[in-house]
Amino acid sequence: MKALLCKQYGLPDTLVLEEVADPQPKADEIVVDVKAAGVNFPDVLIIQNKYQFKPELPFAPGGEMAGIVSAVGENVKHLKAGDRVLGLCTSGAFAEKVRLPAARAxxxxxxxxxDTAAAFLLTYGTSWHALKDRAELRAGETVLVLGASGGVGISAIQIAKALGARVIAAASTEEKLQICRDNGADETINYASEDLRERLKALTGDKGPDIIYDPVGGEYAEPAFRSIGWRGRYLVIGFANGEIPRLPFNLALLKGASIVGVFWGSYTQREPQRFAQDVKDMFALVAEGKLRPHISAHYPLAQGAQALNDMMNRKVTGKVVIEVAA
Structure with a gap:
């Protein structure tokens, strides 16, 4: 099979497309013929050895995919060859075949x-866990989404709206903000040309947002947190900016606010029954047309490095998908 391999840590251009042996399932595993793989920001970090999970070299990046089961291990009873599945794997999805635990399919x-399945679970799962579980979002509350035109940002907008919230989306260009509005945002802030705090005051009647969803970190974290409402919840999703904020703790005290960590990957492993219910609830909303990934581009496997470059250079809106001809 063909696989896009990371053989040395570095930027996406160091990846190479090579022929490797087909994977064989162990007792509790399956092998999936990959049809599509979602591209996510952690993929950019993992090939640079900057992520918390560190697979052994060489490896194919890619943490989520969808395809058809082609082989099952002897202990696997709930899946069979020919089943259509989506799967979560720390790495390996940027290949024609991937082996993974059957429990992760x-x-x-x-x-x-x-393509929709491959672009769905990581971003929507993260946002569902963040907003419904960690923030305990209630209908009528106001949610500020930073980096709102990215994959997790769009999913946060759609989920917050489905749960009855008012959504303020912040992004850096009018084009990105229009995508946010197209996906349900009630109000928008261009933080490249507008003062974030002043705009939030105007949009919330000086009360501030109830929930801040932050997958970016960096320079906008502190002004956003200074604007949070009483008993607000600041959701720490990730640091796409590359800079981990250092927030003054006195701000949490003055606002009676909470800084809430969101580590979805660990949650899926520690609380699998709740995760399984999340999936059912989310796909019910997919069936109702309330959740739908915004896929802005498709790339063939041979152009997987370009997909990661575009992700790294913030040229991506919503999700991008690598299509694999397995």
Whole structure:
């Protein structure tokens, strides 16, 4: 099979497309013929050895994919060859075949395409866990989404709206903000040309947002947190900016606010029953048309490095997908 390999840590251009041996399933594993793989910001970090998970070299990046089961291990009873599944794997999805624990594969509902399935679970799962579980979002609350035009940002907008919130989306260009509005944002802030705090005051009647969803970190974290409402919840999703903020703790005291960590990957492993229910609830909303990934581009496997470069250089809106001809 062909795989896009990281053989030395570095930028996406160091990846190479090579022929490697087909994987064989162990007792509790399956092998999936990959049809589509989602591209996510952690993929950019993992090939540079900057992520918390560090697979052994060489490896194919890619943490989520969708395809058709081609082989099952002897202990696997709930899946069989020919089943359509989406799967979570720390790495390995940027290849024609991937081996993963059967417990990390989820049947793809009828009517959901492989590209949609591959672009769904990591971003929507993160945002669902963040907003519904960690923030305990209530209908009528106001949610500020930073970096709102990215994959997790779009998913946060759609989920917050589905749960009855008012959504303020912040991004850096009018083009990106229009995508946010197209996906349900009620109000927008261009933080490249507008003062974030002043705009939030105007949009919230000086009360501030109830929840701040931050996958970016960096320079906008502190002004956003200074604007949070009483009993607000600041959701720490990630640091796409590359800079981990250092927030003054007195701000949390003065606002009675909470800084809430969101580590979805660990949650799926520590609380698998709740995660399974999350998946059912989210796909019910997919069936209702309330959740739908915004896929802005498709790349062939041979151009996987370009997909990661575009992600790294912030040229991506919503999600991008690598299509694999397995």
């Amino acid at each position: 989820i049947p793809v509902p009828e009517g959901v395409g492989f």
